[in-house]
Amino acid sequence: KAGVTQTPRYLIKTRGQQVTLSCSPISGHRSVSWYQQTPGQGLQFLFEYFSETQRNKGNFPGRFSGRQFSNSRSEMNVSTLELGDSALYLCASSSGGATNEQFFGPGTRLTVL
Amino acid sequence: GESVGLHLPTLSVQEGDNSIINCAYSNSASDYFIWYKQESGKGPQFIIDIRSNMDKRQGQRVTVLLNKTVKHLSLQIAATQPGDSAVYFCAENMSGTYKYIFGTGTRLKVLA
Numbered sequence: 659k660a661g662v663t664q665t666p667r668y669l670i671k672t673r674g675q676q677v678t679l680s681c682s683p684i685s686g687h688r689s690v691s692w693y694q695q696t697p698g699q700g701l702q703f704l705f706e707y708f709s710e711t712q713r714n715k716g717n718f719p720g721r722f723s724g725r726q727f728s729n730s731r732s733e734m735n736v737s738t739l740e741l742g743d744s745a746l747y748l749c750a751s752s753s754g755g756a757t758n759e760q761f762f763g764p765g766t767r768l769t770v771l
Numbered sequence: 772g773e774s775v776g777l778h779l780p781t782l783s784v785q786e787g788d789n790s791i792i793n794c795a796y797s798n799s800a801s802d803y804f805i806w807y808k809q810e811s812g813k814g815p816q817f818i819i820d821i822r823s824n825m826d827k828r829q830g831q832r833v834t835v836l837l838n839k840t841v842k843h844l845s846l847q848i849a850a851t852q853p854g855d856s857a858v859y860f861c862a863e864n865m866s867g868t869y870k871y872i873f874g875t876g877t878r879l880k881v882l883a
Contacts, residue, residue, distance in 0.1 A: 662814075689869070701860065701873035713869040748814050760805065760871060762814035
């Protein structure tokens, strides 16, 4: 069974631009979560989607948004990029129950110049 | 590779020794916990999990201990190997929140 895939793996943008990251969960998994990882803040929860519905979100500004499609694939978008948005963005999938093993993808490394 | 954390606490152990990595979790209502291993340039890899109705769970070379009284989780790795060198995170979840809170991580260095 293929693992969680994320595209692109690396991305360089400039301040003010917007970016869209993509995540394909493990086949059969309906829940997708997004995390931001930085050296200073560690792993921080962005949001979680299940069956195209956002069930929870973290404490990030509205510039961070996401969505999930009917095939469970998910995208996250960051608008008006800031230097501080430079991070590793990780996607994790699970079957979607209240507590389930989460499996992570390799991440997308975003650099904002 | 990518730097997971520049100022993480570091545990250095001799190859073949046992390692114990500790984690203090934040929410007394959390009822599900996972330990992850993250190697440079990769996403976190699931190691072992435990639910709050247990205080110990064993896997292959790994054991997780849960002490709900003091909100403490530990990961024990037996016969530590060079391939165990990585950053280890604990994550906690409260049923129905669909959200995991991660600890700051511990860097494990295995000395040959």
